[in-house]
Amino acid sequence: MATIGEAARRSGVHIETIRYYERVGVVPRPARTDAGRRDYSKADIRRLGFIRRCRDLGFSIADARRLAALTSDRQGNCPDAQAVAETHLADIRARMEALRGIEAQLAAMVENCARRAQPCPVLEKLEEETGRTA
Amino acid sequence: MATIGEAARRSGVHIETIRYYERVGVVPRPARTDAGRRDYSKADIRRLGFIRRCRDLGFSIADARRLAALTSDRQGNCPDAQAVAETHLADIRARMEALRGIEAQLAAMVENCARRAQPCPVLEKLEEETGRTA
């Protein structure tokens, strides 16, 4: 059993974030000491680490909650976990695609700047009358 | 001179977003009709389109405001616009890098799922005791 500070150190989740996770129900409420302080079990701390790894991989809190709920019976729910991961992977790839497009446009603008083009290529491009990109 | 609805259609910025932009001061307050309705000039609408193109390229509102302020005297301020664009480009590239790492990890997990690995590779990976990725 550990204080919130120890749980934070061991799980890699900030104290304030741990309390936030508790508030939104993505981690269960831990035990309390007689004085009313949070008291974390090893399982609690493992759960915090699980959520952090989900977040590091870009999963939403809602997805992290879903994935955590699947950890109880592993075998049967693998298709569910796989579906969550695949949907997220598709989303990540879409975001990369969008960034690639932006990157290309910005790179072109900056390159024209380097060529000392006149007038300013950045502002020229932004003043262009275009339809929506998105 | 145009209503907010026309300005929205022509600039590609939603009505609610236009009012939001006015509130945060990234576009100037437009004229008003006698009845108190917003009345947009061509310059106003151009400015809205400018801001939208900035946002489409991922610039923050603060950057969009800075860039818009530079449009008055073009030649002299090109280095300023270039600096804003270059900083943003670096940020975009960093984000792409982060997504690439995530994409690789997710792709590996999902691929193992396809191989019918046991136990569930997605949950296994998330339960690993790791140091922080970020």
Next chain:
DNA sequence: ACTGCATCCTGTAGCCACTACAGGAGCAAG
């Protein structure tokens, strides 16, 4: 026993860039 500091508690407000109402007023066509 007392002092001082670290850590903990709750609750609230701020961040970004919108988005979604609620509740009301005007305006143009049939």
Next chain:
DNA sequence: CTTGCTCCTGTAGTGGCTACAGGATGCAGT
């Protein structure tokens, strides 16, 4: 004159934290 569209203001919600304010507790050193 009614219907339905657009417009107005103001406020609250989204996600995922982060940063206080203002107080209580715990523990080490003297």
